[in-house]
Amino acid sequence: MSTESTPVELASLADKRAAGFGLEAPFYTSPEIYEQDLDLIFGQHWIFAVAEAEIPDPGDYVTVDLGPHSVIVVRDDDENVRAFRNVCRHRGSRLLGSGCGSIGNIVCPYHQWTYRVDGSLIFAESQADTFEYDKFGLKPVNVRAVGGLVFLCLADEPPADFDEVSQLIEPYLKPYGLASAKIAHQTDIVEEGNWKLVMENNRECHHCDASHPELLTAYFPISRYEAEDVPPRLQQVYERYLEAQTDLEKAREVIGFPNGDICQLEGKATGFQISHLPLDGAGASFGPDGQQLCAKLMGSIEDPRFGDLSLHMQPNSWFHFLADHAVVFSVIPLAVDRTLVRTTWLVNPEAVEGVDYSVESLTSVWRATNDQDRVLVEGTQRGVTDPGYVPGPYSEVEGEVDAFVTWYVQRVQANA
Structure with a gap:
């Protein structure tokens, strides 16, 4: 863990950061600052954990590891989403060792203390008659399901602005029916780079036209440009984008979809951005030239040409919601220079693999893009060292x- 001087060093470095410039090398290379990131960022903020679709039935669980912390996210018998420390209340054994699964009760492998999926202790062998079961249930972790996405916070007092953010986001997510969607595929890759470099790389498409040819068959690389800033080589693409944006606005009006982007990426504990952008070509999905990839549309979406609803959540996630599927990304630090990127593809629960979609086609673009981003992040990690x-x-x-x-930087200054 960090030394006594580390918080002062981190805060001092944060204070020195020049506006509009990147971070100094220790933010990406220092093991001590990495430990502080786990404490101040991942230990104090709402972190995206799983899609509800990963735990569709009572007893289904996923374990999430954040540094030394391990959390069980489980659906209880009343179909509520719960989260608990993955630690037995007897002698501290890890309770569930696998990343996901389904259980009736949670049974400690060491001495078989047994807990219901609501966290209550129901069996503890050889205890005195005065033993109080209700005092030794699993330790809960703050957890919230928002429009089919599950977030957790390890802090005793999580950021209070999450309620406000949830209310803003949920109307955009509701039409996609994410809570009842089906997991079509999930992949994990480990990028040899600091978690912040992974997030920074995701937060721009400045590199897209040079690095992501598969993605650009459907994704406009100029959505963040103002008209006067578009370079000449992208002018025709920009004009095509404006036409597609007009068509998307009409499709939103038909189903009463929320209109207008929201950008609150800084200045608050729970930073986020939500935007709705058209796709190029056929405008339906991430297939070749924007072609549809799943025959059955998501939730109550009616028009395949419904673009890309993009959600960014600080500090560890981004999401793409399309008419025919959704792609969910989470970032988990593993070491100062190693980061897990998990990608999950969701489809309509009635979609049949091999009939309505193929996993190969559904995942092709983002598997390629993820690997390309991995190379970029790893090159940047070598550069900052x-x-x-x-x-x-x-x-x-x-x-x-x-x-x-x-x-x-703001969150470091607020918490250090």
Whole structure:
């Protein structure tokens, strides 16, 4: 763990960060600052954990590891989402060792203390008659399901603004029916880079036209440009984007979908952004030239040409919701220079693999994009460890990277 001087060092470095510039090398390379990130960021804020679709039935669970913390996210017998410390109240044994599964009760493998999926203790062998079962239930963790997405917070007093954020987000998510969706596929990759570099890379598409050819068959690389900033080489693409944006606005009106983007990426504990952008080509999905990938649409969506509803949540997640499927991303730090990126594809619960969709086609674009991003992040990690690295200024189209770094610095200053 960190030394006594580390919080002061971290706060001092945060205070030195120049507005509009990147972070200094220790933010990406220092084991002590990494430990502080686990404490101040992942230990104090709402973290995206799983999609509700990963735990569809009572007894279904997923374990989430955040540094030294392990959390069980489980659906109880009343179909509520619960979260508990993955630690037995007897002698501290880890309760569930696998990443996911289904159980009737939670049974400690050491001495068989047994808990219901609501966390209550129901069996503890050889205890005195005066033993009070109700005092030794599993330790709960703050958990919230928002529109089919499950967030947890390890802090005793989580950021209070999450209620406000939830109310803003849920109307956008509701039409997609995420809570009752089906998991079509899930992949894990480990990127040899600091978690902040993973998030920074995601927060811009400045690199997309050079690095993501598969993604650009459907995804406009100029959605964040103002008209006067579009470079000549992208002018025709920008005009096509404006036409698609007009069609998307009409599709929203038909079903009464919320109109207007929301950007609150900094200045508050629970930073987020939600935006609804058209897709290129056929405008339906991430298939070749924007073609639809699943025959059955999500939730109550009626028009396949419904673009990409994109949600960014600080500090560890981003999401893409389309008419025919959703793609959910979570970022979990593993070490100062190693990060787990988990990608989950969701489809309509009635969609049949091999009939309505193929896993290969559904996942092709983002599997390629994830691998391309992995290479970019790993190259940047090598660069920031070089003695010649000096933080540079962000471009005019990297505002969301600046917002992420600004949010991070603000949260460090607030909690250090």
